[in-house]
Amino acid sequence: MFARLTVVYDDRPPLPREIEEIVGAGRFSAILRRRVSFGELIRDEILKGGCEDFYHLTDDLDANFLAGMIQNAAPGAIFLRLPSCQMPTRAGKLADLVAQAIYAPGSRLLAEPAHGEAPALLETGDLLPLLSPYNAQVMREHFLSPALSGRVSGNPCGFVDLRRPEQFLEFMAGATETRAFNNARISGWTLRKSSSDRAKMQAEYSFFHVAPESLKPFLLPTFGFEDDGKVASYAMERLAVPDCAMQFIHFAFDESAFADLVDGFLNFIAARPLRPDGVAAVRAVARASILNKMDARLEKFLGCDMGRRVDRMLAEAGPLGALSKFAARGRELVAAAIEADASDSLAIGHGDPCFSNILFDRRTRLLRLIDPRGARSRDEAWMHPLYDLAKFSHSVLGGYDFINNDLFDCVIDRSLSLQLLLQSGGPPRWSQEIFMTRLQAAGVDLKIVRAYELSLFLSMLPLHMDHPQKLVGFALTACKLISWLEEQP
Known part of the structure; x- marks a missing residue:
C-alpha cells in the first residue's frame, strides 16, 4: 500500500x-x-x-x-x-x-x-x-x-x-520580500547588511549619524561600516522584534495593537524637524521627487518588453484600459495633488517606511525604523513632508505587502475585466479606518496622501520585473486608486 x-x-x-x-x-x-x-x-x-x-x-x-x-x-x-x-x-x-x-x-x-x-x-x-x-x-x-x-x-x-521566539525570528529574518541587491547576515546579536550598491550602503549607514536627536529614538543605530571597493556593508543590533509586514499579512494585529502602531509612527512624523522653505519650493521638490520620478520609471517600464506585454494585457482586459492610457490619468491626479498641497516645509524623513522596514513589538509598543533611503549629510535628508505618510499608506490602504508577498489573485469578472483580489480581503477595514481617522485628526489631507501613494505604485513597476506576477497586481491597485481619487470632491 x-x-x-x-x-x-x-x-x-x-x-x-x-x-x-x-x-x-x-x-x-x-x-x-x-x-x-x-x-x-x-x-x-x-x-x-x-x-x-x-x-x-x-x-x-x-x-x-x-x-x-x-x-x-x-x-x-x-x-x-x-x-x-x-x-x-x-x-x-x-x-x-x-x-x-x-x-x-x-x-x-x-x-x-x-x-x-x-x-x-x-x-x-x-x-x-x-x-x-x-x-x-x-x-x-x-x-x-x-x-x-x-x-x-x-x-x-x-x-x-x-x-x-528567538530562533523563529532568526529563521524569519528577511521573510518578507526584499530587493535582490541586499544581503543580510546574522552573527550572534548582530545583523550585517551588504550590497554592491556601495553608495546606498554608505547613505543608509550614515542616516542615523546625521539624523537629529529627536528622531534617534525611532531609529536602529548603525555601526561598523566597511567598504572593500566592491561591496559595502554596515551592522545593526539584531532585535528579537518582528517587522510589521510579517505581522500584517498574517493578520496578527488586533485593533488596539494596530492603533498603537499608527500612533507610534505618527509620533515619528511629528518628531521630524521641519525646514520652512515656502509652498513654491516644496511643490518643486514634489515635482522632482514624486512626479518626475514616476514619469521616468514609467517611461523605462513601458519601453521594455515586459512593460509592453503588461500594457497589451491591460489594454485588452484592464478596468481602465492600457497602462499607457490610465497612467496619464494618474499623472494628472498626482500633478493636481501637488498644486493643491499647501505644505510649506520640508522634513527630515526616513524615505521608505513601508511595513517591512518597521520593527514593532505589540507587547511593549517598541517601534524602530530600519533601512532608510539614507543620507550622507543633513542636507541630503530633507524630503517632502508627506512622502513618509504615503509610504505608510501604501501598506495600510493600498495592500502593498499582500501583493509583494504574492497573496493575491487576478481574476476575470463578468465583464471580462481583470480584477484584483487580495487574500482574505487584504488589509482589514478597521485598520484602514484607524489610519484614516488619525490622519484626519492630524489635519492631513487624505486625498493628497493617496495621490502620492498612487505615484509609488506606478513608480515601482520597473523595480519588480524579477516577479512578473506582481506587475499586474500593482497596476490594478493603481487603477483602484485612480478611480477612488477621481470620485473625490
Whole structure:
C-alpha cells in the first residue's frame, strides 16, 4: 500500500503563545517566509527529492486515519516524519535526504530532539506511537527511548525548532520580500547588511549619524561600516522584534495593537524637524521627487518588453484600459495633488517606511525604523513632508505587502475585466479606518496622501520585473486608486 518512502508532515504541534503574538493564531504550515508558506516549502522539497507519497496531518483524526492505513504497510516501508514546528535551514538538503532515504538502515533521528520533537526516518512500529492523540510528553518519551536516542544523524538539513521566539525570528529574518541587491547576515546579536550598491550602503549607514536627536529614538543605530571597493556593508543590533509586514499579512494585529502602531509612527512624523522653505519650493521638490520620478520609471517600464506585454494585457482586459492610457490619468491626479498641497516645509524623513522596514513589538509598543533611503549629510535628508505618510499608506490602504508577498489573485469578472483580489480581503477595514481617522485628526489631507501613494505604485513597476506576477497586481491597485481619487470632491 505504501511506497518505499512516505512523508508524514505532522502539523499538529500548536503555536506557542509567543509565536502567536508575532504571526497571530494558526498553524506552522501556514506561516509565510519569502512569499512561500512553510508547508509549501516542505512539500516542494519533498517533490524535488522524488517522493509523491505525502501526508499532511492537521489534527488527531488525520493521524488516526493514517495509523489505520499503516497497519497494512508492506515490509521495509520507511516513513519520514517532519514536525511542522521544525524547519530546515538548508532546505535543499531535504530533497537530497528524500532521494537517499530508501537506503536508510532502519529508524533514526535526523536531529537531536528539541522540546520533545525531532524529524525522523521511522519504520512502521516506531511511527505508530506518534500517531496517537498529540501529546508533547508522549513525543518526548518516545524520542528519548533507548531505541531511538542513540541513533541520531548529524542534522544535515539544519533543522531548527521554531517554537523558541528567538530562533523563529532568526529563521524569519528577511521573510518578507526584499530587493535582490541586499544581503543580510546574522552573527550572534548582530545583523550585517551588504550590497554592491556601495553608495546606498554608505547613505543608509550614515542616516542615523546625521539624523537629529529627536528622531534617534525611532531609529536602529548603525555601526561598523566597511567598504572593500566592491561591496559595502554596515551592522545593526539584531532585535528579537518582528517587522510589521510579517505581522500584517498574517493578520496578527488586533485593533488596539494596530492603533498603537499608527500612533507610534505618527509620533515619528511629528518628531521630524521641519525646514520652512515656502509652498513654491516644496511643490518643486514634489515635482522632482514624486512626479518626475514616476514619469521616468514609467517611461523605462513601458519601453521594455515586459512593460509592453503588461500594457497589451491591460489594454485588452484592464478596468481602465492600457497602462499607457490610465497612467496619464494618474499623472494628472498626482500633478493636481501637488498644486493643491499647501505644505510649506520640508522634513527630515526616513524615505521608505513601508511595513517591512518597521520593527514593532505589540507587547511593549517598541517601534524602530530600519533601512532608510539614507543620507550622507543633513542636507541630503530633507524630503517632502508627506512622502513618509504615503509610504505608510501604501501598506495600510493600498495592500502593498499582500501583493509583494504574492497573496493575491487576478481574476476575470463578468465583464471580462481583470480584477484584483487580495487574500482574505487584504488589509482589514478597521485598520484602514484607524489610519484614516488619525490622519484626519492630524489635519492631513487624505486625498493628497493617496495621490502620492498612487505615484509609488506606478513608480515601482520597473523595480519588480524579477516577479512578473506582481506587475499586474500593482497596476490594478493603481487603477483602484485612480478611480477612488477621481470620485473625490
